[in-house]
Structure formats: structure tokens, C-alpha cells
Amino acid sequence: MTLLNNAVINIPTAINEPILDYAPGSPERMRLKEALADASSQQLEIPLIIDGKRITTGNTGKVVMPHDHNHLLATYHKARTKEVKMAIDAALAAQKKWQAFRWEERCAIFLKAAELIAGKYRAKLNAGAMLAGGKNAFQAEIDAACEFIDFLRFNVAFAQEIYEKQPESSSGVWNYCQYRPLEGFVFAVTPFNFTAIAGNLPTAPAIMGNTVVWKPASSLVYTPYLIMEILEEAGLPPGVINFVPGSGATVGDPVLADPNLAGVHFTGSTKVFQGMWRTIGENIASYKSYPRLVGETGGKDFVFAHKSAEVKSLVTALVRGAFEYQGQKCSAASRAYIPSSLWPAVEAGLREEMSQIKMGPPTDFRNFTGAVIDEGAFDTICSYIDFARDSQGGEIIIGGKCDKSVGYFIEPTVILATDPHFKTMVEEIFGPVLTIYVYEDDAFIETLKLCDSSSPYALTGAIFSQDRAAVSTAMHQLEHTAGNFYINDKPTGAVVGQQPFGGGRASGTNDKAGSMANLLRWVSVRTVKETFVPPESFAYPFMGEE
Known part of the structure; x- marks a missing residue:
């Protein structure tokens, strides 16, 4: 690892990814049609990815096309308790090394991933969102491509904003804050309906130096697996994000019981999130720290x-x-x-x-x-x-x-x-x-x-x-x-960096995905005071006379 000494480095200005329109005759339409044909013609085998290693369990599930449920796109391997424990151990083992990276080095990986998605993997990821997730071309484009790219770019920019927020210093004293990652690992539980959310939930904590155990929804394993491959190509070290598809109970129960659980990043049903919150509350005395719970759940x-x-x-x-x-x-x-x-x-x-x-x-x-x-x-x-x-x-x-x-x-x-x-x-x-x-x-x-x-x-x-x-x-x-x-607009279509997303009441903790507020949940602040000339006597001036 190379330390980036002697430089104050600014992140590239985050700009929302332009939305391609896929009009007839356009080059992006041709590329997407080719990617759809390619994905439809093959069947993937999707393994677990733990500490960078591909693991198969033999306990498999199917990925089918919602519009043609007899068409098998992939089979995916489901984690057992053994593999979940391996994923936790891998996340904990990777934490010190990942935390030791300068934040600019971490951010470079996610900025590269954004460029890979914007370029050579755009059509492939969009095709996956269409065939496995049931989206049309436009819905796939604004989700799997643009919104996920925006999450990566803006979260990196938000990270710099957070690190730059420092306290005032008085004469003879230097005060500053370290925005440390949480102590332990973060559990990311992602939904079927947005590839961008599936990608954001594990990567947002990772950008801030956390390591992650990621359980994707059983009904959307396909594009999360593609995301893992893209992150690896971008340079994500082994063990930082560990990919463990499987049933909610098989994966969730050992994770929520582990004393090193530091946080939960969740999008899904209100009932499931409330159940997780209840379990964490019952286990609260066994954790090394109070887990951060961030959830976006239902809506009416x-x-x-x-x-x-x-x-x-x-x-x-x-x-x-x-x-x-x-x-x-x-x-x-x-x-x-x-x-x-x-x-x-x-x-x-x-x-x-x-x-x-x-x-x-x-x-x-x-x-x-x-x-x-x-x-x-x-x-x-x-x-x-x-x-x-x-x-x-x-x-x-x-x-x-x-x-x-x-x-x-x-x-x-x-x-x-x-x-x-x-x-x-x-x-x-x-x-x-x-x-x-x-x-x-x-x-x-x-x-x-x-x-x-x-x-x-x-x-x-x-x-x-x-x-x-x-x-x-x-x-x-x-x-x-x-x-x-x-x-005077529809209640959908929030844009990262423009309309931070989240709700209250039974809809979640309102930690606003697509804003600095969300990333603040994945750090634990240490305040440092350095006194240049410390006092050498306990006595104060007021004690000079009665």
C-alpha cells in the first residue's frame, strides 16, 4: 500500500450521470439489444464471494425471467451457517488493512467502478436489470446505470465533505476529528427492486472504511453478482465486501447474534426490519458497541x-x-x-x-x-x-x-x-x-x-x-x-445529490440515501486535542491569595 503523503487531494466534482434515451437507431440501443441477447443465451452459475474466493455450496436457487419464468438465467449458491461465519471472519480480518488505506485510496476504487459501469459494463448491467429484475430499458438505465453511478460518485464527494469538517482550535491547541469506521462489520441487506440500492447499501459503508457482509434479495441475485465482479475489477481488496446470498434466517440469524455486528444497512419490508431491530435489542448487551440501524422500508x-x-x-x-x-x-x-x-x-x-x-x-x-x-x-x-x-x-x-x-x-x-x-x-x-x-x-x-x-x-x-x-x-x-x-410532480424518481431519499414513521429511519447524512451513520468520531505547551503546575492564577 502506498501512502499518499504531502498532498491535499480533492475528489473530482460529482455530476449526475446523463441518462441515455435508447431511441431507435441509437448506439446505446444497439449495445443493449446485444447484451440482452447475450445474457439470454447463457446460464450463469453464481457463487458466494468470501474473502475474494468463489465458494459453491451445492444448495442452489434459480434466477428466472419474471416475464418468462421457464427461462433460467442463472443458478446461485446459498450460504449455510458455515459460510456466513466465514464471511464475518473475512470481514473482521480485512478491517485493519482496509481502515489503514488513506481515504483517497479507498475512494479511487469506487470512482473507477463508476467509470466501468458508465462505460463497458453499462449495457450488461442494464440487461441484467431487465431480464432478472423485470425493468424496461428506461427504468433499467435510470437505476442500474445512472443512479448507481451517482451513488458511487456522490458518496465519494460526501466522504471528503465529512473528513473536511473539523472543529476550531484555540491558541496553543490543535483540535481535530477522526471519522473512524465502525468497530466490527456492517450487515447490508438489499432489495429486489433497485440494482442501485443493492449496490449502494454495501458500498456506502465500505467507502467510509467499513467491511461488509452483503446478503442480496433472493429475487435479485443476478445484478448484485455483476456488481461484485465490477468492484473486484476496480481493485476492491478481498474481504472488504463479502457476498452471501441465502435465506433470511440462515444468513441473518448468525449475523445478528455476532458480538462484532457494528451496523445494519437495510432496504426491504417493514416487518423484516422491525424483526431485526427487535432481535438486536434483545442481544444488545452482547455487542461490543451499539449497532447502527439504518433502514428504508415500506410505503403507501x-x-x-x-x-x-x-x-x-x-x-x-x-x-x-x-x-x-x-x-x-x-x-x-x-x-x-x-x-x-x-x-x-x-x-x-x-x-x-x-x-x-x-x-x-x-x-x-x-x-x-x-x-x-x-x-x-x-x-x-x-x-x-x-x-x-x-x-x-x-x-x-x-x-x-x-x-x-x-x-x-x-x-x-x-x-x-x-x-x-x-x-x-x-x-x-x-x-x-x-x-x-x-x-x-x-x-x-x-x-x-x-x-x-x-x-x-x-x-x-x-x-x-x-x-x-x-x-x-x-x-x-x-x-x-x-x-x-x-x-406538481409524481412521487417517484429521486435523484442522488438532488433529492436525498428516505422516510419516517413505518417507512424507515430517514437517513437519506444519496446524502452526506447517510455516510455519517457509518463513522464513529474521535476528537483529538493536542496541546503544544502543556501546563507544568496544577495551580491556577485565582489561587494566588485568599
Whole structure:
């Protein structure tokens, strides 16, 4: 390891990665089509990666295409308790060496990874997000390529900002802070729905000098494995991030029981995160330090329209916000409150726009929506649609068909609820289902209060209005209802460095991925005071006379 002495080094200015549009005839479209054909033509075997070594266990799971569940993309090996312990040991063994790297040297690895993704691996990673994750070309581009690149570049810049924050020094004294990595290892538990989040959860702590045990979601192992390969090519030393796919209990139980657990970086269901928090609380006396718990969980995200809202932009926000990526975003618009004076025009607009939506394989670029991630998700989402079909208080007015004969396809569905507490209006569904409640125009404030109180979540929300006083009222009434709040825009699509992401209440710890606040959770500060001329007597001047 080379020490970068005698230099104060500035990180390159972080700039959001430009989004390619994949228009017909464009070179990026051709490269993506080739990558899709290449990935579709082979079957990967995905091992565990512990201390840089590929490990197979013989206990395997399948990676299939959501839109064609008979097409096997890969098999992946599942960790057993033995391998989980190996991963913990590898992380602990790598910690001193990784921590000894100057921060600029660590950051260089992740900046190189960003360039590799922006260049030669862009099409391959996007193709993986499409075939294994069910995203269309645009959704894959803004996630697997652009957002992940942004996380890497901006987190490196945030690291420099953190290290530069130093206290004042008085005469004869030099004060400074060391932003040390946590003592122990960090457990990263990542979701199926965003490759960028899957990559950010292990790399953000690693940038700050931590070592990591990474458990990807069983329904998205494919692109995380590609990320591990890219990180290794970028120069990530063995043992810094240890990749251990497997069941939640098999991996999670020994990790949460280990006294060296220093932190959890989690995105997933509220129930799972609360269970982890409970277990950590029960084990609290056995840990060497208090583990940092950072979680982004569920959402029941809303669009709230005032009578002054512009209908076309409102309809577009509802369609994009609710149905892009089949509604499988924690930020997806899942409920809407529409004033009665606007409802006829909004309904007509929804019917017109949704009649033009094409659904099918993401390999056909004409399709706006695809299949949901797996059979479990399909069955759960369809059970909500069946409930709406069979129950009083709500009715399906658009869509509602489900078919898993070839792929896990669910039509974009709109439910009109006469009961504001109807099941699909208040419970998280995580699928292409939007429930709308129509309120009387003069009940604006009462309905805002209803929106605030009828869900335990507080992730994203939007207000549509051309009346600034109404916007101000909504901002006030809905202050704690969403960690990311949008004015005249859909409640999805947060951009790293522009809209730091996270919510409160049952939606998580609101540690704002894509901001310096998140990285601060992965350091433990030591304050150092150096006195140049120390006193040589205990006596103070005031003691000179009685």
C-alpha cells in the first residue's frame, strides 16, 4: 500500500450521470439489444464471494425471467451457517488493512467502478436489470446505470465533505476529528427492486472504511453478482465486501447474534426490519458497541390533488407514478385523493392514457410495463385485486386481469374507493394497483388530515395545485406524512445529490440515501486535542491569595 503523503487531494466534482434515451437507431440501443441477447443465451452459475474466493455450496436457487419464468438465467449458491461465519471472519480480518488505506485510496476504487459501469459494463448491467429484475430499458438505465453511478460518485464527494469538517482550535491547541469506521462489520441487506440500492447499501459503508457482509434479495441475485465482479475489477481488496446470498434466517440469524455486528444497512419490508431491530435489542448487551440501524422500508405513497390542479400533468403523474416498473417501487403512487370537480376529467384522462399502455417482455422496447418479480409477489398483488372485486367500499374501474401462465403479468389496475379506509387504500401492495378516493372540494383540509392519519407509512407524497396557498396548507398538514414531498410532480424518481431519499414513521429511519447524512451513520468520531505547551503546575492564577 502506498501512502499518499504531502498532498491535499480533492475528489473530482460529482455530476449526475446523463441518462441515455435508447431511441431507435441509437448506439446505446444497439449495445443493449446485444447484451440482452447475450445474457439470454447463457446460464450463469453464481457463487458466494468470501474473502475474494468463489465458494459453491451445492444448495442452489434459480434466477428466472419474471416475464418468462421457464427461462433460467442463472443458478446461485446459498450460504449455510458455515459460510456466513466465514464471511464475518473475512470481514473482521480485512478491517485493519482496509481502515489503514488513506481515504483517497479507498475512494479511487469506487470512482473507477463508476467509470466501468458508465462505460463497458453499462449495457450488461442494464440487461441484467431487465431480464432478472423485470425493468424496461428506461427504468433499467435510470437505476442500474445512472443512479448507481451517482451513488458511487456522490458518496465519494460526501466522504471528503465529512473528513473536511473539523472543529476550531484555540491558541496553543490543535483540535481535530477522526471519522473512524465502525468497530466490527456492517450487515447490508438489499432489495429486489433497485440494482442501485443493492449496490449502494454495501458500498456506502465500505467507502467510509467499513467491511461488509452483503446478503442480496433472493429475487435479485443476478445484478448484485455483476456488481461484485465490477468492484473486484476496480481493485476492491478481498474481504472488504463479502457476498452471501441465502435465506433470511440462515444468513441473518448468525449475523445478528455476532458480538462484532457494528451496523445494519437495510432496504426491504417493514416487518423484516422491525424483526431485526427487535432481535438486536434483545442481544444488545452482547455487542461490543451499539449497532447502527439504518433502514428504508415500506410505503403507501400518495398523490393529493387540489381543485386547482392541472389535469393533464396530474394524470401523467398518476400513470407514471403508479405503474412504472409495475408499481414495485417503495415510492410508487399507491393512493390518490382527487376533488370531485376534477374527477370526471381525471377519470377520462386515466382511461385514455392507460388504454395506450403496452404490457409484455422488456426485450420489446414498445412495452411500458412488464411482469412483477416472482410468483409470491404475483399472488399477493392479485389477492388485493380479488378483494376489491369481491368487497363493498371499492370497485375496479380499469384493468384487474392477472395471468402467470408464461410470466407474472398483472394489468395496471385502478380501484375507485368510496371508503377512504378501504383495504387497498391503506395497506402497502407493492404492485401496479392505484386506489383513488374522491372527496368533496370543500373538504380539502379534512381530507388532508385523513391522508395523514390513514397510513402508518411516511415515505413519499405529492400535492398537485396551481394555488400557492393550497400548496402551503398541504405542506403544513402533511409535514410528517412523507420524507420526500413533491409539488406538481409524481412521487417517484429521486435523484442522488438532488433529492436525498428516505422516510419516517413505518417507512424507515430517514437517513437519506444519496446524502452526506447517510455516510455519517457509518463513522464513529474521535476528537483529538493536542496541546503544544502543556501546563507544568496544577495551580491556577485565582489561587494566588485568599
